Amino acid sequence: MLHGLLTVRDVAAQLYVSNATVYKLCTTRELPYVRVLGAIRIAPADIAAYLARLRQATI
Numbered sequence: 001m002l003h004g005l006l007t008v009r010d011v012a013a014q015l016y017v018s019n020a021t022v023y024k025l026c027t028t029r030e031l032p033y034v035r036v037l038g039a040i041r042i043a044p045a046d047i048a049a050y051l052a053r054l055r056q057a058t059i
Helices: 008-015 019-027 044-057
Strands: 034-036 039-041
Touching (some): 008 019, 008 044
Antiparallel strands (some): 034 039
16 A cells, blocks of 8 residues: 555645645645655545545635
């Protein structure tokens, strides 16, 4: 399961935002994450859910 998790850098590249923005989304709990050996890791499904919430908010 851990091999499917993405790094902050990977998520930032997918969302076209900075690493700092991804850290902020994690800190505010808008984007769920787990820590693996102290590093933030994010599940692809959580990115999809975050994007779906954004789409709903803009309708």
